[in-house]
Every structure is written in structure tokens, then in C-alpha cells.
């Protein structure tokens with residue numbers, strides 16, 4: 685028997701420590717939160733994806749009265765990005781959220797398991813690491829890749 689440990693590399697930064705393109709993506713994710721449709725959870729999530737063609741694509745969570753039919757912000761953005769620009773590679777994604785109190789969450793939210801799996805596919809297609817920026821009002825986490833958010837991921841190709 686071997687005991688193993690998986691380590692998730694990440695940086696904790698303040699907003700001021702981000703570079704200009706990271707700040708831009710964070711602001712796009714923050715704006716996207718305001719377009720969220722979340723009448724049931726009242727938890728508003730926004731995602732912004734930077735593509736290698738220079739475009740930034742955003743998405744927000746879209747809920748539905750039939751609850752499981754709703755989609756998270758990350759998949760809304762990712763599916764829109766890949767269906768609009770199928771040739772473009774993903775470079776980075778920022779995720780921001782406004783909590784039920786109407787304020788930006790202090791602690792960053794991180795993508796659910798299904799979104800990590802969906803994003804991993806686009807990272808694999810992109811053949812480069814997709815930086816993941818998780819935004820909170822008190823701190824920002826930067827992870828070097830989607831893969832680092834999903835240890836032991838299922839990936840067929």
C-alpha cells in the first residue's frame with residue numbers, strides 16, 4: 685500500500701496584486717453577476733472567460749422553476765464561448781458572486797464539480813492551462829489550471 689497526497693497549487697492575492705488582464709476579467713465576472721437570473725436561490729454568480737482570439741465571454745447562473753434545469757454561471761459562459769467561437773482556446777476564467785445579502789461574497793466561490801468537469805474538457809481542447817480566478821471581496825484565489833481544481837479528473841482524451 686502507498687499513501688499519496690494530492691496538492692492543489694493556488695495563490696491568495698488582493699485585487700491590487702492582479703495584473704491588468706486579470707483585473708479586467710474580474711470586473712467582467714462581477715458585471716455578469718448582475719445579469720444572473722436567480723429568483724430561487726438569490727445567489728448571483730458571474731463568470732468571464734478570456735479567449736485567445738481577444739474576446740471575453742461572460743455568463744451568469746440561470747435558474748428555473750424546475751430546479752435541476754438551471755445552469756451555473758461557469759457552464760453558461762463556457763458553452764456560450766465554445767458555441768460562438770469553436771476555434772478559440774480558453775485562456776482564463778474568473779468567477780464572482782453576490783450572496784443572498786446582496787453583497788459580493790467575502791470568501792471566493794469555486795465551481796461545482798459538474799462545472800469543473802465541463803471546464804476541464806475545454807482546457808484539454810485548448811491545449812494550454814486555463815487560469816482560474818476565484819473572486820471574493822476580501823481575497824482572490826488564482827489557480828494555474830482547471831485540472832488543478834479537479835484532482836483525479838475523468839478525461840478520456
Ligand code: THU
Pocket residue numbers: 722725727728729744745746747754755756757758793794795796799
Ligand atoms: N452556482 C453557480 O452558478 N456557480 C457555482 O460555482 C456554484 C453555484 C449557482 C447555481 C445556483 O443557481 C446558485 O448558484 C445557488 O447554488
